[in-house]
Amino acid sequence: MRELLNEPLFRHGYWRVGGPLERLVVVETAAELAALVDVRLVLGNGSNLLIPDAGLTGTTVRFGGEFRGLEVLRDGPGDVVLRAGAGLLNAVLLARLDRLGLxxxxxxxxxPGTIGGAVAMNAGTALGELADCLVAVAGVDGQRIERGMLPMHYRHGGLPDGFIVAAAELRASRVGLDVERMRIADHLARRKATQPLDLPSCGSVFKNPAGHHAGRLIESVGLKGWRSGAAEISERHANFIVNHGGAASLDVMSCIRTAFGRVLQQTGVALVPEVQVFGEWPPELWPLLPPPA
Ligand SMILES: Cc1cc2nc3c(=O)[nH]c(=O)nc-3n(C[C@H](O)[C@H](O)[C@H](O)COP(=O)(O)OP(=O)(O)OC[C@H]3O[C@@H](n4cnc5c(N)ncnc54)[C@H](O)[C@@H]3O)c2cc1C
Known part of the structure; x- marks a missing residue:
């Protein structure tokens, strides 16, 4: 187990913003995880979260060691069930599966997250979402929850409050790998052409409301290119907030607040953040106000 005191999130998070984490513990074994109490934040790969410039008090946990492992649990003629540790990166998982012909x-x-983050967020793309291939999640002390017991929906993992994912059981397939490889290549090329992947961001900031695209709504109210300090509502894709270098968390939050406020005022749609926000913020910025009743 490694313990870092006052470790700035900006060194770890994708936005490159965020103040010190009072106590960051990197756990390597199930026993170390079970011994931790009062965990305030579970940090995956930091690709979908925001904390204030003042930082976050309490204990943050991150996964190393055995939590980055991958094992085959059941190997059937078509489907294979795997157990992936919460700290394993999605990209590493996909590369390893590809080498296994899965x-x-x-x-x-x-x-760009971990398996733990993918479960917590029900991560997904145009090619599907994690809920489609999740069999079960394992928590601290071997607690196991079957997929059917989790109320997962769009970018929502449905985990019980405070549940820490230690590993996920996932269904992989031996069938259709060539077609899947082509679909992935097309999908990645489309993202590269339409998203500002060359600058730090946390991907889509808001969920797409039913029947709308969050990015198009933000664009429609004239906010493409709107800036607070070095944070910008991306010119390329308005649902991305990018850091041009040296942005503060407060700048990112100002962009979030401005997009939410102006879209609500001009279109009546209350955008729901996909990004996970922790810590204390000025009340005029966060939480975002619900629409008037
Ligand atoms: C360039 C870019 C593109 C992106 N594209 C997509 C996309 O196409 N689709 C998509 O769904 N997302 C996308 N994202 C967002 C992000 O990558 C996903 O939400 C990802 O699943 C977050 O995983 P993470 O490990 O980084 O989690 P973090 O950002 O570290 O944490 C996110 C949330 O998950 C919780 N969490 C993390 N690990 C655990 C655990 N083990 N147990 C319990 N809770 C946990 C955290 O506490 C937090 O609430 C993108 C982000 C970026 C930067």
Whole structure:
């Protein structure tokens, strides 16, 4: 187990913003995880979260060691069930599956997080979502929850409050790998052409409301290119907020607040953030106000 005090999130998070984590513990074994109490934040790969510039008090946990492992639990003629540790990166999982001649998890292609984060967020793309291939999750002390017991929906993992994912059982497939490889390549090329992947961001900031695209709504109210300090509502894709270098968390939050406020005012749609926000913020910025009743 490694313990870091006052470790800035900006060194770990994809936005390159965020103040010190009072106590960051990297656990390597199940026993170390079970011994931790009062965990305030579970940090995956930091690709979908925001904390204030003042930082976050309490204990943050991150996964190393055995939590980055991958094992085959059941090997059938078509389907294979795998156990992936919460700290395993999606990209590493996909590369390892590909080498084993396995597919079925293409929904994680281009999602720069860990398996734990993918479960918590029900990560997904145009190729599907994690819920489609999740069999069960394992928590601290071997607690196991079957997929059917989790109310997963669009970008929502449905985990019980405070549940820490230690590993996920996932269904992979031996069938259709060539087709999946082509679909992944097309999908990644489309993202590269339409998203500002050359600058730090956390991907889509807001969920797409039913029947709308969050990015198009933000664009329609004239906010493409709107800036607070070095944070910008991307010119390329308005549902991305990018860091041009040296942005503060407060700048990112100002962009979030401005997009939410103006879209609500001009279109009546209350955007729901996909990004996970932790810590204390000025009340005029966060939480975002619900629409008037
Ligand atoms: C360039 C870019 C593109 C992206 N594209 C996509 C996309 O196409 N589709 C998509 O769905 N997302 C996308 N994202 C967002 C992000 O990658 C996903 O939400 C990802 O699943 C987050 O995983 P993470 O490990 O980085 O989690 P973090 O960002 O570290 O954490 C996110 C949330 O998950 C919780 N969490 C993390 N690990 C655990 C665990 N083990 N147990 C319990 N809770 C946990 C955290 O506490 C937090 O609430 C993108 C992000 C970027 C930067």
């Amino acid at each position: 597919g079925g998890l293409g929904c994680l292609a281009g999602v």
